[in-house]
Amino acid sequence: MRKTSIIIVFLIIMLTGCRKEEDVVETEKLIGYQIEYQVIDRENKHIYAVGGKEYSYLQTLQGRSQNAAYECYYIVVTNQENITFEDVDRKFFGSDYSLLNDFCIVEYGLIME
Numbered sequence: 001m002r003k004t005s006i007i008i009v010f011l012i013i014m015l016t017g018c019r020k021e022e023d024v025v026e027t028e029k030l031i032g033y034q035i036e037y038q039v040i041d042r043e044n045k046h047i048y049a050v051g052g053k054e055y056s057y058l059q060t061l062q063g064r065s066q067n068a069a070y071e072c073y074y075i076v077v078t079n080q081e082n083i084t085f086e087d088v089d090r091k092f093f094g095s096d097y098s099l100l101n102d103f104c105i106v107e108y109g110l111i112m113e
Contacts, residue, residue, distance in 0.1 A: 033107070033108055033109075034106065034107040034108075035050070035104075035105075035106050035107070036050075036106075037049060037050045037077055037104075037106045038050075040054070046058070048077040050077055050104045050106065051104075053104070055077035055078055055079050055103070055104065056078070056079050056081075057077065057078050057079065057080070057081055057083075058075070058076075058077050058106075059075070059076055059078060059083060060073060060074070060075050061073065061074045061075075061076065061083070061084070061085040061088055062074075062085065062111070063085035063086070063089065065089050065093060066089075066093075070110045070111060070112060071110070071111040072108065072109060072110050072111060073107075073108070073109055073111060074088045074089075074092070074105055074107070074108055075105070075106050075107035075108075076088055076103045076104060076105050076106065077103065077104050077106055078102060078103035078104075079102060079103070080102055080103065083102070083103055087103075088103065088105060091103075091105075092105060092108070
């Protein structure tokens with residue numbers, strides 16, 4: 001009898017642990033993200049700083065990632081005047097860290113049109 005009671009309690013605990021909980025997704029959190037950066041005026045020129053590293057350019061890039069349902073945009077601070085959407089997208093979604101020190105993504109978002 002005691003053995004049966006232990007098995008029943010064990011089964012109840014296991015079945016309770018297997019209950020599926022509904023995931024609550026807050027869509028406003030899925031649209032994008034933003035980090036803070038500083039704008040420094042130096043010799044009539046803007047310098048952009050993130051985490052102690054300084055960048056010369058602030059650029060907005062727009063495009064569509066591979067297999068994406070929507071277009072997106074990046075706002076980046078960079079030292080490259082001619083950085084492309086593809087360069088930034090490769091870093092954001094890929095494992096190519098060769099450009100890691102060349103720019104910093106300060107804002108990302110989806111274009112919901």
